[in-house]
Amino acid sequence: MTADDFRALYERLRSQAAPPAVNGRCGALRHLTPERVAASASEVRLGRTVSMAAPIETVPGPDDPEPAVHRMTGPSPRDLRSDALHFATDRFAMNVHGDADSHLDALCHVVFDGELYGGVPASTVTDAGAGRLSVDLLGDGIVGRGVLLDIPRLRGVPWLEPGDHVTSGDLTAAEAAQGVRVGxxxxxxxxxxxxxxxxxxxxxDSAAARVGLHPTAVEFLAEREVSALGGDGNNDTAPSVVEDIAFPVHVLAIHAMGTHLMDYLGFEDLVPVCTRAGRWSFLCVVAPLRLTGATGSPVNPIAVL
Known part of the structure; x- marks a missing residue:
């Protein structure tokens, strides 16, 4: 994809997007109306809950050189030998935007052309945190109808190889094959x-080679008025198909359209449940941590079937 083609796509998607809201929901979450939230409850048939998050990694690896740190802060060995009351306590720290752990990107995550989504000045992000568009916009969570499209299932393979792309054609073909439609x-x-x-x-090293959406597939999100996008990879292919833009899908979805992304989720527990039920839509609950000024959050989306 040439730089000119990417810029034309970016400008087209940006012109169609809603501007940031001062209060309440902004960006693509405006498509998730109270009526649609209420209607999503009808997706529950089995009363079965399934996590779409992967366990957080604490061991270094080629895709996670700086894993999360989990340290026990109590009780001490001496406390364990006593008969008095003590509490087990611990401390946790992580790189939110790594290439292994499930996380959600806030709308302040992508800086492009010196701006954030909706023309918000990049200077609103400082050492003290993001002054606007941070993850605390999602303090009440995201609840709606979730739809899982399984592209390896469509192609008859266990997984797509790094460097491959998911196209708009793949998404519409997966809808037809699975008997579901994204709305x-x-x-x-x-x-x-x-x-x-x-x-x-x-x-x-998934930073160098991974599967993602082709940038043109983001038009599918705009046409269907999708409120959020989640993938079991980064959502962006590596190497990028756009010169000098390493994460074109992030730029288009977050920066141009105001769509929250969820990266490195886990669908392997959900796929067999959907297969047995013959249904690929469900009530979905996404509850990021309430972090003031943060550019993202670890996340554990729950599918309720």
């Missing part, structure tokens, strides 16, 4: 098999 306000989840490949073959 306004939906939370779209796209499986490429990244997590299964990592489990079966071991981690690799």
């Amino acid at each position: 306004p306000g939906d939370l779209l989840f796209v499986r490429v098999g990244h997590r299964l490949r990592r489990t079966e073959l071991g981690p690799w």
Whole structure:
């Protein structure tokens, strides 16, 4: 994809997007109306809950050189030998935007052309945190109809190989094959098999080679008025197909359209449940941590079938 073609796509998607809201929901979450939230409850048939997050990594690997740190702060060995009351306590720290752990990107995450989404000045992000568009906009969570499109299932393979792309044609073909249609306000989840490949073959340097959406597939999100996008990879292919733009899908989805992204989710527990039920839509609950001024959050989306 040439730089000119990418710029034309960016400007087209940006012109169609809603501007940031001062209060309440902004960007693509405006498609998720109270009526659509209420209607999503009808997706529950089995009363079954399934996590779409992967366990947080604490061991270094080729795709996670700075893993999360989990340290026990109590009780001490001396406390364990006593008969008095003590509490087990611990401390946790992580790089939110790594290449292994499930996380959500806030709308302040992408700086492009010296701006954030909606023309918000990049200077609003300082050492003290993001002054606007941070993850605390999602303090009440995201609840709506989730739809999982399984691209390896469509192609008859266990996973897509790094460097491959998911196109708009793949998304519409997966809808037809799975008997589901993505609609306004939906939370779209796209499986490429990244997590299964990592489990079966071991981690690799996914910053250099991974599967994602082709930039033109973002038009599918705009046409269907999708409220959020989640993938089991980074959502962006590596190497990028756009010269000098390493993360074109992030730029288009977050910066141009105001769409929250969820990266490195895990769908391997959900796929068999959907297969047995013969249904690929569900009630979805996404609850990021309430972090003031943060550019993202670890996340554990829950599918309720």
